[in-house]
Amino acid sequence: MNAIKTFSLAALLALAGTASATSFVVTTDAVVGAIGATSDASSDVSSSFGDDKIVLAARxxxxxxxxxxxxxxxxxxxxxxxxIRQQLPTLVxxxxxLASAILSL
Incomplete structure (x- = not known):
């Protein structure tokens, strides 16, 4: 009976570890994707609107x-x-x- 409890506990811990690792990977991917999108928007906006009076006034x-x-x-x-959306209609x-990108100017 003791072996069954030990095996069950080991299996439960293995499943919990896998679930945590998967959750961490999904969360990390989401955060990296959001940072990448913000970085892309920042570079597009900063390269196009670095001296634009309308954009700079909105900081x-x-x-x-x-x-x-x-x-x-x-x-x-x-x-x-x-x-910005009128000047760069293809910007997603x-x-x-965009507000974060404006702050980076």
Whole structure:
């Protein structure tokens, strides 16, 4: 009977370790993908809008937007997001990525 309990415990621990490792890999992949997307948006925006007055004027609004996790949306940020999307229609980025890119200018 003791051998069965020991075997069951070993099997349970092996399954738990596998589940944790898989969860870690999925989480890591998601984080790396998000960072990569933000990095791509940052490089596209910074190379195109480094001296754009509309975009540079939105830095304070972008900071508030990022700090509030998207709850504070200033008028200048809205204008900059619209301006960026008009200038780069093929850019695929959400508002948070673009606001982060504006902050990197």
């Amino acid at each position: 304070d609004d972008a900071a508030a937007f990022v700090a509030s996790q998207g709850n504070i949306r200033g008028v200048r940020l809205e204008a900059a997001l619209q301006h 980025s959400d508002d948070m990525q």
